[in-house]
Amino acid sequence: MTSGLLFALVGIALFGLGAAGVLLIGHLLRRILAFNLMGSGAFLVLVGLAQRNDVPDPVPQAMVLTGIVVAVAATALALALARRLQALTGRLDLPEDDDA
Amino acid sequence: MPEPAFDPLVWLILLPLAWATLAFVLGPGRGAWLAIPGLAAQVWLAIVLAAKVGAGGTAATHAAGGWGAPLGIDLAADGLSAAMLLLVQAVALLLALYARAYFKPGDAAGHYFWPLTGFLVAGLNALFLSADLFNLYVTLELVGLAAVALVASGGQAPQVAAALRYLFATLIGSGAYLLGVALIYGAYGTVSIATLMPLVDGDAPHLVWIAAGLMLVGLMLKTALFPFHYWLPPAHGGAPAPVSALLSALVVKASFYLILRLWLGPLQALLPAFAWLAAALGATAIFWGSWQAIRAVKLKRLIAYSTVAQLGYLFLIFPLLTVSQALQAGLMQVFAHGFAKAGMFVAAGVIIKASGHDTVAGLSGAVGRLPVTMFAFGLAGMTLMGLPPSAGFLAKWLLIDAALGQGYWFIAVVALAGGLLAAVYVFRVLRQAFLLAPEDYAVAAVPPALEWSAFALAAASVLLGFFALPLTELLNVG
Numbered sequence: 001m002t003s004g005l006l007f008a009l010v011g012i013a014l015f016g017l018g019a020a021g022v023l024l025i026g027h028l029l030r031r032i033l034a035f036n037l038m039g040s041g042a043f044l045v046l047v048g049l050a051q052r053n054d055v056p057d058p059v060p061q062a063m064v065l066t067g068i069v070v071a072v073a074a075t076a077l078a079l080a081l082a083r084r085l086q087a088l089t090g091r092l093d094l095p096e097d098d099d100a
Numbered sequence: 101m102p103e104p105a106f107d108p109l110v111w112l113i114l115l116p117l118a119w120a121t122l123a124f125v126l127g128p129g130r131g132a133w134l135a136i137p138g139l140a141a142q143v144w145l146a147i148v149l150a151a152k153v154g155a156g157g158t159a160a161t162h163a164a165g166g167w168g169a170p171l172g173i174d175l176a177a178d179g180l181s182a183a184m185l186l187l188v189q190a191v192a193l194l195l196a197l198y199a200r201a202y203f204k205p206g207d208a209a210g211h212y213f214w215p216l217t218g219f220l221v222a223g224l225n226a227l228f229l230s231a232d233l234f235n236l237y238v239t240l241e242l243v244g245l246a247a248v249a250l251v252a253s254g255g256q257a258p259q260v261a262a263a264l265r266y267l268f269a270t271l272i273g274s275g276a277y278l279l280g281v282a283l284i285y286g287a288y289g290t291v292s293i294a295t296l297m298p299l300v301d302g303d304a305p306h307l308v309w310i311a312a313g314l315m316l317v318g319l320m321l322k323t324a325l326f327p328f329h330y331w332l333p334p335a336h337g338g339a340p341a342p343v344s345a346l347l348s349a350l351v352v353k354a355s356f357y358l359i360l361r362l363w364l365g366p367l368q369a370l371l372p373a374f375a376w377l378a379a380a381l382g383a384t385a386i387f388w389g390s391w392q393a394i395r396a397v398k399l400k401r402l403i404a405y406s407t408v409a410q411l412g413y414l415f416l417i418f419p420l421l422t423v424s425q426a427l428q429a430g431l432m433q434v435f436a437h438g439f440a441k442a443g444m445f446v447a448a449g450v451i452i453k454a455s456g457h458d459t460v461a462g463l464s465g466a467v468g469r470l471p472v473t474m475f476a477f478g479l480a481g482m483t484l485m486g487l488p489p490s491a492g493f494l495a496k497w498l499l500i501d502a503a504l505g506q507g508y509w510f511i512a513v514v515a516l517a518g519g520l521l522a523a524v525y526v527f528r529v530l531r532q533a534f535l536l537a538p539e540d541y542a543v544a545a546v547p548p549a550l551e552w553s554a555f556a557l558a559a560a561s562v563l564l565g566f567f568a569l570p571l572t573e574l575l576n577v578g
Contacts, residue, residue, distance in 0.1 A: 028264065
């Protein structure tokens with residue numbers, strides 16, 4: 001097994017754990033952390049899988065940098081919304097949608 | 101070849117970014133006077149681009165900053181992109197005229213409407229012009245983040261909760277798409293759509309199949325296809341009316357466009373394996389969404405569930421894509437629903453603003469007090485039901501034609517049944533609006549700009565049926 005493949009497999013595992021967290025966890029901060037884990041998993045796959053004979057490929061590294069910027073922006077937005085929700089309701093989980 | 105400085109491909113992205121940033125700098129609630137001329141110029145640019153692409157018969161391309169792929173970013177517009185760009189600029193301009201009258205000075209819900217709308221439109225335009233899978237991911241996120249912020253603009257707990265629910269859904273969706281892109285890059289060493297086209301074939305490794313599945317599911321989640329629609333009704337139903345209209349008319353179409361782009365482009369050897377799954381989910385969406393719309397208590401919830409149903413039609417085309425009518429049907433449905441749903445949401449916004457009631461039951465007497473608005477609602481409903489001569493009729497007709505031509509009569513049955521169900525929820529609203537008003541029914545005066553922009557959107561969705569030919573001809577450029 002090459003190190004690239006190992007990175008990719010770990011990345012897929014992290015992505016799965018993170019995605020499960022975003023879907024299943026109720027607490028908003030933990031959900032936001034889970035999203036970051038999920039993103040990191042995808043980045044690891046992107047960088048790891050693209051190595052050929054253990055020579056890194058610079059293009060996916062540039063992509064991951066862009067992806068990190070996107071993830072930071074999304075995290076900031078999620079945190080701002082979570083704080084606002086806590087200020088309004090005193091809770092850090094999503095209320096049930098009153099389907100009316 | 102025009103001088104790069106005047107290339108509409110670049111200006112369609114740059115212009116909304118510029119006026120959005122300026123609007124943000126100007127401060128809360130300001131910037132309408134930048135946005136409206138900006139959007140008018142963008143409509144002109146989109147027309148120039150569509151004319152150029154249509155006349156040239158080939159896709160227009162631009163290497164941003166003079167750097168070609170793989171180091172730089174390539175922009176490309178074929179007929180499908182040019183058509184989507186036209187739709188976005190036209191609907192956004194009419195919605196901007198509406199929103200300027202809708203948000204009173206000092207209304208907190210409108211504080212950041214103009215910058216966020218500009219960023220949203222810039223993201224959408226960049227998405228339709230992107231020529232590589234990674235750039236498409238970035239633009240998907242730009243659209244998603246701007247849309248989430250717009251959903252939260254009401255600022256109350258239900259809206260913030262809806263925005264967060266939408267944010268997590270959209271992040272999972274684009275995350276799955278990104279993982280798919282990573283796997284494809286790992287397999288082929290490129291993300292350029294044009295380069296991938298000949299590389300991916302039916303014998304692709306399992307890795308690429310998994311990538312295709314992940315991208316498809318992620319984008320279905322972002323398109324709110326049943327059963328991934330759970331985030332849409334609270335987000336679209338709870339936002340201010342101009343925001344609901346932008347989201348329902350344009351944002352969900354962006355991820356649908358991307359599915360179509362992959363389906364017809366780099367993943368054409370793989371994705372057709374999922375065609376019947378997509379169509380089955382689409383058919384379920386039509387029935388489930390319509391049923392929920394028929395039961396809805398609140399007017400905007402009804403319209404939001406109608407979006408869930410109307411998005412289902414878009415997925416019925418996938419098993420039929422071997423004939424050109426199916427793609428034409430898909431595009432007509434995107435246009436018809438884009439204009440009609442924007443018109444319907446803003447008409448509902450006028451009614452709710454004027455009467456203070458947000459339930460269907462509170463509509464009694466609306467026809468007498470707000471005749472233009474209710475007429476707009478009826479016209480939009482006509483398109484959703486698919487009555488001739490509306491664009492919705494044409495979309496259904498092309499779909500049924502394509503289905504019967506290939507012997508899939510059940511798709512035709514689903515399309516017809518969906519039209520009947522749409523009639524049930526549209527007439528539920530109209531019937532209530534024609535009832536006599538209660539004694540204490542007071543209607544505040546609304547600016548004519550509100551009523552007439554709603555009317556323009558709804559009328560466009562009907563009149564579009566007469567301009568279908570140039571649109572469908574545009575699709576042949578690819």
